[in-house]
Every structure is written in C-alpha cells, then in structure tokens.
Amino acid sequence: QQPVQSPQAVILREGEDAVINCSSSKALYSVHWYRQKHGEAPVFLMILLKGGEQKGHEKISASFNEKKQQSSLYLTASQLSYSGTYFCGTEGPGNTGKLIFGQGTTLQVKP
Amino acid sequence: EAQVTQNPRYLITVTGKKLTVTCSQNMNHEYMSWYRQDPGLGLRQIYYSMNVEVTDKGDVPEGYKVSRKEKRNFPLILESPSPNQTSLYFCASSRRPGQSFAYEQYFGPGTRLTVT
Numbered sequence: 001q002q003p004v005q006s007p008q009a010v011i012l013r014e015g016e017d018a019v020i021n022c023s024s025s026k027a028l029y030s031v032h033w034y035r036q037k038h039g040e041a042p043v044f045l046m047i048l049l050k051g052g053e054q055k056g057h058e059k060i061s062a063s064f065n066e067k068k069q070q071s072s073l074y075l076t077a078s079q080l081s082y083s084g085t086y087f088c089g090t091e092g093p094g095n096t097g098k099l100i101f102g103q104g105t106t107l108q109v110k111p
Numbered sequence: 112e113a114q115v116t117q118n119p120r121y122l123i124t125v126t127g128k129k130l131t132v133t134c135s136q137n138m139n140h141e142y143m144s145w146y147r148q149d150p151g152l153g154l155r156q157i158y159y160s161m162n163v164e165v166t167d168k169g170d171v172p173e174g175y176k177v178s179r180k181e182k183r184n185f186p187l188i189l190e191s192p193s194p195n196q197t198s199l200y201f202c203a204s205s206r207r208p209g210q211s212f213a214y215e216q217y218f219g220p221g222t223r224l225t226v227t
Binding site for chain 1: 144154216217218219
C-alpha cells in the first residue's frame with residue numbers, strides 16, 4: 001500500500017520553511033526521498049534507515065519515526081531551486097528491494 | 112559519464128503491438144528497476160532485479176515482462192500493450208541493497224508511451 005504524503009501541494013516565498021510528511025500503514029525499514037522537477041527524472045535527496053542512520057542532502061534534513069511509521073522532510077530557508085515534486089519511498093522489512101512511493105507533494109517557491 | 116539510458120524516449124503505438132523499452136546503465140549496478148508514473152499516483156514499481164537472472168514483481172506487474180541477462184541491461188517488454196499502459200516510464204539503477212536499501216537510485220530520462 002502506498003504511503004500517504006501531506007500536504008499534496010504547498011506554495012512558499014523564498015526564505016520560508018516547509019515540512020512534507022510521509023506516513024505508512026506498514027512497518028518500515030527505510031524511507032527514501034526524491035525530488036522531481038517538471039519534465040525531468042527524479043533525483044535522490046536522502047535515505048533514512050531504521051536505527052537512525054541518515055545519508056543525503058546538505059541543506060535538506062529529515063526525520064524518521066519508526067514507531068509511528070512516519071517520516072518528515074524539512075526544507076528550511078527555501079530557494080527557487082527547491083520547486084518541484086517531492087516523493088517519499090518506503091521499504092518494508094526484509095531487504096526485498098521493493099520500494100513503494102507516495103503520490104508526491106508539489107512544492108512551488110516564489111520570489 | 113555515469114548514466115542510465117532509455118530508448119526510445121517517446122513512443123506512440125497501437126493496441127496489441129508488442130514493444131520493448133530498453134534500459135542500460137554504465138555504473139556496474141546490481142539493482143535495476145522499472146517504474147511507471149501517472150498523474151496523482153506517483154511512481155509505481157513494475158519490476159525490479161537484484162542481480163543478473165534475478166527479477167521480481169513490484170506493485171503493478173500485470174501486462175509487463177522483464178529480463179536481466181546482462182548486468183547493464185534491463186529491458187521492459189509489453190507483449191500486448193493496451194491503452195491503460197499509456198504512461199511515463201522510468202528505469203533506475205543502484206548498488207545492490209545490502210543490509211539495507213541504503214543506496215540512491217539513479218533514474219533514466221524516462222520514456223513517454225502512448226497506446227492508442
């Protein structure tokens with residue numbers, strides 16, 4: 001089952017902050033975050049692993065609450081280049097290689 | 112340059128005419144995967160492969176076939192395409208998931224398929 005992302009869309013001014021949430025109904029082993037700009041392929045941002053290990057972007061942070069099966073992506077002091085659609089992908093236990101993505105959150109940053 | 116390539120980038124075809132979308136990566140990645148992207152539904156995994164000759168179904172495998180005979184290539188086959196397979200398709204690759212799927216996926220540029 002797809003994880004649920006919220007909000008579906010958000011509009012910001014440059015310099016403002018945003019939080020994108022990803023919630024799953026299943027136990028999670030890892031959460032992956034990607035950003036896709038219009039007409040382009042998704043690009044990796046971050047991976048968060050059960051147990052706290054985190055690997056990813058310099059200016060974007062995220063959290064992973066294993067008990068609640070939730071992850072949040074924090075975009076601080078947003079820049080115009082942050083505009084795009086953000087996807088979370090979840091991996092369940094078992095290292096299956098199966099990744100399930102949410103429906104996406106569209107972020108628009110205005111000058 | 113490290114990359115994932117897909118061909119063709121655009122394809123318009125008719126119902127029932129078999130087609131193959133090729134995917135190739137030059138990063139020596141073990142893991143490869145196919146996704147389809149539809150408005151409002153995000154990315155949905157079709158098939159994935161953990162290594163040569165090892166493939167498994169994703170969330171939406173119906174109507175698709177794959178093969179992994181070489182490490183670098185992972186073609187997607189639609190033996191009898193139907194209009195509901197009209198979509199944007201992405202191929203991706205990464206290092207093999209070890210104890211965790213802790214490796215970033217590199218996506219190809221996408222193939223826009225229209226089935227009439």
